Amino acid sequence: MEIKFIKSEKMELVGGAGLALVGQILNRCTTLGKDLTRQFPKRTGAVPTGDVALAYVATLCTGKSDFEAVSTLEDKVLAPESLGLQAFPSPVTVRQRLDEGADLYMPYVQKATGDLLRKSKAPITALSTGHVALDVDVTPLDNSNSKKEGIGWTYKQFEGYAPIAAYLGEEGWALGFELREGTQHSQKETPAFLARVSALAKKLVSGRRILLRMDSGNDALENYALAAEEGIDYLVKHNWRTENLEVWADKAAGMPESAWSHPREGKRVVRFSERMERTVKFKGEERVVRYRMVVEVSERTTDAKGNALLLPLVGVDAWITSLDLPEADVVAIYRDHGTSEQFHSEMKGELDLERLPSGKFMTNALILEMGVLAYNVLRLMGQIGLKGYKQRHESKRRRIRTVIQELLCVAARVVHHAGQVAYKFGRTCLAFDRLVLLRAHFCGA
Numbered sequence: 001m002e003i004k005f006i007k008s009e010k011m012e013l014v015g016g017a018g019l020a021l022v023g024q025i026l027n028r029c030t031t032l033g034k035d036l037t038r039q040f041p042k043r044t045g046a047v048p049t050g051d052v053a054l055a056y057v058a059t060l061c062t063g064k065s066d067f068e069a070v071s072t073l074e075d076k077v078l079a080p081e082s083l084g085l086q087a088f089p090s091p092v093t094v095r096q097r098l099d100e101g102a103d104l105y106m107p108y109v110q111k112a113t114g115d116l117l118r119k120s121k122a123p124i125t126a127l128s129t130g131h132v133a134l135d136v137d138v139t140p141l142d143n144s145n146s147k148k149e150g151i152g153w154t155y156k157q158f159e160g161y162a163p164i165a166a167y168l169g170e171e172g173w174a175l176g177f178e179l180r181e182g183t184q185h186s187q188k189e190t191p192a193f194l195a196r197v198s199a200l201a202k203k204l205v206s207g208r209r210i211l212l213r214m215d216s217g218n219d220a221l222e223n224y225a226l227a228a229e230e231g232i233d234y235l236v237k238h239n240w241r242t243e244n245l246e247v248w249a250d251k252a253a254g255m256p257e258s259a260w261s262h263p264r265e266g267k268r269v270v271r272f273s274e275r276m277e278r279t280v281k282f283k284g285e286e287r288v289v290r291y292r293m294v295v296e297v298s299e300r301t302t303d304a305k306g307n308a309l310l311l312p313l314v315g316v317d318a319w320i321t322s323l324d325l326p327e328a329d330v331v332a333i334y335r336d337h338g339t340s341e342q343f344h345s346e347m348k349g350e351l352d353l354e355r356l357p358s359g360k361f362m363t364n365a366l367i368l369e370m371g372v373l374a375y376n377v378l379r380l381m382g383q384i385g386l387k388g389y390k391q392r393h394e395s396k397r398r399r400i401r402t403v404i405q406e407l408l409c410v411a412a413r414v415v416h417h418a419g420q421v422a423y424k425f426g427r428t429c430l431a432f433d434r435l436v437l438l439r440a441h442f443c444g445a
Contacts, residue, residue, distance in 0.1 A: 016076030017412035017423045018381075021435060022061050023083030025377055025442050026054055029119040032112040032373075033084065039108070040101060047089040051080075052097045053105065053370070055089050060374035063404050065352040065367065067091040081421070095358070102362035109369045110176070113376060114200050117173055120380055120442065124205060125170035125396070127333060129325065131211035131233060134175075134201050135167045135340040136194065138186040138217060141348065143355055150361035152182030161356070163368060164190065165344065166197040168204065171383055171397050172343040174372040175200050179356075179365035186217035191226050198230045211235060211323070213337040219320060221280035225287045227322070235334050238293065238318035245316045252297035252316075266302025271295065271327035294319045294330045347375055350400040378403045384441055385434040407431055407438075 027033065033050030040049040058077075059070050074080075074088045089097070098105070116122075126132045140154040141161045154162050160182050166175040175197040180189075194212070201210055210232040214223070216239035227234040252270050260268045273294045280287055300313040319334055348354040353371045356364040382398030385407055410431045412423035425432045 012414035013411060014076055014414060014423065015411050016062065016408055017410045017425070018408035018431070018435060019058055019061065019073075019077045020082040020423065021381070021438055021442070022058050022377055022408070023054070023077075023085075024439070025116075025120070025380065026057065026112075026373075027084040028442050029116045030112040030373075031115065032057075032108060035108045035111075036105060040104065047087050047093055047097075049097060049101070049105075051085040051087060052089045052094055053109070054083060054085060056094050056098070056367075057370050057374050057377075058083055060351055060353075060371055061378055061404070061408065063350055063352055063401070065371070066357045067095045070094050098363050098366055099358070099360055102360070102366040106366055106369060109366065109373060110196075113175065113369070113373050114203065116373065116376055116380075117204055122173055122204070122376075122380060123171065123383055124168060124173065126208055127170075127211065127336075129211075129323075129329075129333070131209045132169055132201070132205045133167075133336070134198065134210050134212045134232070135172075135337055135343075136164065136190075136197070136212065136214050136218065137337075137340055137344070138162055138164045138180075139341075139344040139348070140182065141354055141356065146355075146359075148356070148359045148361075148364070150179075150181040150364075152184075154182045161364070162186070164193055165340075165347070166193070166201075167340050167343050168201050171379060172340065173204075173379060174343070174347065174375045177347065177368040177372045179361065179368050181361075187220050187223075190218055190220075191222050194223065194226055195230070198227075198232055202230075202232075209233060211333070213334060213340075215337070221278055221289050222282055224289045224291055224320070224322075225280055225282040228289070229282075233322045235319060235321045235323060235330065235337075237334065238320050240316075240318070248295055248316050248318070249297055249314050252295075252299075264304075266306065266308075267298065267300045269296060269298045271297075271331065273327055273330075291320050291322060292324070294321060294327045296327070296331060346400040347371060350404070351375060375400065378408075381407050381438060385438045407434060410435070 033054045036053050037048040037050035055070055059073055068091045070091045077083060080088050124132055140156045142158050143151050143160040144158050151159050154160050161179055162182050162184055163177055163179045165177045168175055178193055212227055212232055212234040214236045216237040219236050219239040224234060255270050260270045262268050273292050276293055277290050280289055295318045298315045302308050319330060321330055323330055351371050351374060356367055358364050378400045382403040386398045412425050415422045415424050
C-alpha cells in the first residue's frame with residue numbers, strides 16, 4: 001500500500017513535549033534565570049540574560065551543544081512560556097552573550113546545580129559500607145583539527161582539553177565539570193576543585209560519610225590532607241612512580257600459603273596492608289598525613305586460556321585509603337569507581353559535549369558547567385520518572401539517552417483553549433503517566 005504524506009494546515013504538533021517539563025524543573029528548583037536577568041540586565045527589547053542561559057540548557061537537554069541547535073528549540077516547544085522564557089534567543093545572541101559574560105555567569109550556574117539537587121531531593125544511594133561515593137576523575141575531550149583556545153596534547157594521545165569531573169552517589173549526580181587545558185597535569189589545581197565539590201557533597205548527603213575515589217593520577221599527599229580537613233574518607237589508586245616493586249613482591253613471597261587465594265588454576269593472589277605516615281606542606285604549614293596502603297600481589301604461571309608461561313608473571317597494585325576494612329573489600333570498592341566512566345560517556349556523547357562549540361576557553365568552560373545542570377535535570381527525570389516503568393527493565397539508573405528518547409522526544413498536539421495552551425498526548429502514549437508523575441513531583445500538581 002502506498003503511504004501518503006499530508007501536512008495539516010491548522011493542527012500544531014510538537015516532537016519534544018517533554019521539554020516543557022525541563023523548563024518547569026529549572027524554574028521551580030533553581031533561580032538561574034532570575035539571578036542572571038537581575039544581575040546582568042540588558043536594554044529594553046533585548047532577550048533577557050536568564051532566558052539565554054535557560055534556552056541553551058534546554059538545548060543541551062535535547063542532546064545538542066552547537067549554538068545553531070537553539071534555533072530548533074522553538075519548533076519543539078512552540079511557546080517560550082513553556083520553558084518560562086519571555087522570548088527565544090537566536091543562535092547568534094546565545095553565542096555573543098555567553099562569550100561576553102562567561103566568567104561572570106559561572107558562579108550562578110554552579111549555584112544552580114547545588115540548588116537543583118537539594119530542592120528536588122535527588123535520591124542519593126550509598127555504598128554497602130554506608131559511605132556515599134564521590135568519584136573524581138579527569139576525562140579528555142577530543143577537539144583535534146581545531147584552533148580552539150586552550151587545546152593541547154592530552155595523555156590520550158590527541159589534541160583537546162583535559163577537564164576534571166566529580167560525581168556523587170550510585171546514581172552519578174554531577175557536581176562539577178571543570179574545563180582544563182589539554183596539557184595540564186591531572187593533579188594541578190585539583191585541591192581547589194576537591195574543596196568546592198566536597199563542600200557541595202556534604203550539603204547533599206544528610207550527614208552520611210563521604211568516600212572520595214580517584215585514580216593514580218591524583219595520588220598526592222595534599223589531597224589526603226584536604227580530605228582529613230574536610231572530614232571525608234578517601235580511596236585512591238597508588239602511583240608507583242619510581243618505587244621498586246620487587247620489595248613488595250618479596251614481602252608477598254614471604255606470606256604463608258594460607259594467605260593466598262586461587263581465583264583460577266595457574267593464578268594466585270595475596271593482599272596485605274601497611275600503616276604509613278608522611279609529612280606534607282599544606283596551606284603554608286607542615287601536616288602529618290597518616291594513611292593505610294593496601295597492596296595486592298598476583299602471580300600467574302598460566303594465562304587465562306591455560307597456556308603455561310615460561311616465567312611466572314608477577315603484578316603489584318596498591319591503593320591509599322583511610323578505610324579500616326578488609327583488603328578484599330577495599331579493592332572491590334575501588335573497582336566500582338570504574339562506573340564513573342559511564343557517566344563521562346553520557347556527558348560527552350549523549351549531551352554532545354565531546355567537541356565544544358566555542359573557540360574561546362572561558363565560554364567552553366561555562367558550557368561544560370551548563371552541561372552539568374542539563375545532565376542532572378535529565379538524570380532526575382530518569383530516576384524519578386522511569387522508576388518502576390513496566391515497559392523498561394529494572395535498573396539502578398537510566399541512561400541519559402533513554403530519558404531523551406522516552407520522555408523528552410514525545411509527540412503531542414498543541415491545543416489553544418480559553419487563553420491557555422495544553423499538550424494533548426496520543427491514546428497509546430506510554431510516556432504520559434511518567435510525565436504526569438514528574439509534573440506532580442516537581443510542581444505539586
